[in-house]
Amino acid sequence: MKTFFTRTASALVFVAVMLGGILWVPFTFFLLFFLVNFFALQEYFKLIRQVDADYREASAWHRWGVLIASCAIIMAFTGEAFLAAGISLGFLGWWLAVIFLLVLPIGEILLSKDFSLKNIGYSALGLLYITVSLGLLIDIRLSDSMIRFTGSTGAGGQPGWMIPLLLICFIWINDTMAYIIGSLIGRTPFFPSISPKKTMEGSVGGMILAVAVAGIFGYYWGQEWLDLRHWLALAGIAAIFGTAGDLLESKLKRMAGVKDSGNIMPGHGGFLDRFDSLLLAAPFAWIYVHSFMIP
Template sequence: MLSTRILTAIVTIPILTFILYQGGIYWTLLFALIAALGLFEFYNMISSKGLAPLWLLGYLTMFLILFSSYYLEFIGIIIFILIFTIVLFTIVFYPQKTIGEISLSLFGSIYIGYLLHYAINVQTLNNAFWIILLAFILTWASDVGGYFFGRLFGREKIAPLLSPNKTWAGAIGSIVFSVVITIGYFSFVPLNNIEFINLITLGIIASIMAQLGDLFISSVKRYCNAKDSGNIIPGHGGVLDRFDSFILVLPTVYYFFTFYLNMFI
């Protein structure tokens, strides 16, 4: 299993990096594909629970949110239309469609669409490629640090009902390795000179967010009695299995460059 994971990473990481470096429409289509596959897996999981997600409404909602940066002036009326649609669906299709199914369908759309819309927003920043690459690297660093520290020192479980293999030692290792990688990354890439304490802050928060994203999708899988969210990525499971941490690290990195640095430096 580990060898398959490593081989998949060796093949996919250069392709991912190349697409991000090209930017533009390739960048946008990449994250649209990730979002579409992620929502597909989310709906498949809740379908296995005996619930019937609203596929069309869900995908429409997700893509409206994902690309909301392009039409922010209309976001108010779009939200109103979505709320009206929910009300209408709840009334017209009751009891075939319940509020539980509608709520879960739209939560998946909003969770995936809103968090990944930060990837679209990153394109507007200076050094966009290096910033999005940082988000990916911090995600991988947290994962790698947690795995090896957990294997070497892990005893006490952090959330045994959600993820039996997660330990406090692994959680600490994730943070430590993320901080080290953050410092190393800023030593080699053409980004702003940022104080040491701010790099430590970024590494800590990004790792915590990565672990929370992982545990959250684990909770969805446990609820749906699913081992993995899908099987599209050899050795890794589904898209949500691979990007569950990234989609919470992404807004963390985005706000680090757009809000934190402006407020505290």
């Protein structure tokens, strides 16, 4: 019972922080995912150290340099959205990212006992997997073109936070429905070597129901903001690539021999555990948005 209340309380706090960060103002959205990136990347490094002992030998210069470069890359994705003293946060981030990404390999050669291209590859993969994905999500949120986009009724534009929030909601619906259906009728294992509890019936059922819910809501109430085809497409992206993202992180944890990536949320794991699905869904949502939604 105590565990149930702990999980419930931490989940409520998580939802409140997420909604506040996403819905309040653009800067809180940036700040929210800036922090998610910072802590998720550290969890990724911790997992890699468990997977490959050689990564433990990476110098402090390497570890902190990659973190600073990651923060700079996230800042760069804000573009001209945030200005202070005539300098944009995006401009500052872009130059910091360039400097650190150029200097980091040089410092690695000079300061590390054993220079390792493999370790640089692990770090670069973390930047691509986590930082670029969250940066693309921030880009969707801050895009002026997205804010001006109108639905099929032409009644008005959808707010910038809508696409990221829909992705998160569709991922949650997919996960919830997959769990329920898998518990009720799941029989066929779905990648048992990675995630033994997932079933084919649950995974497919969750995807279908996520798209169905999006279609029903979009048809009856949502076309003021988005065309029905966009509701269906975004739900499909969230369901398919969200599931793949969950499996990817499960594989990484299994290789590292751990159950959770961290313990920031009692009963719910770490940042990677909470955002693994979003990390893979966000880039594909960005591609879709810029290919089919921006006028």
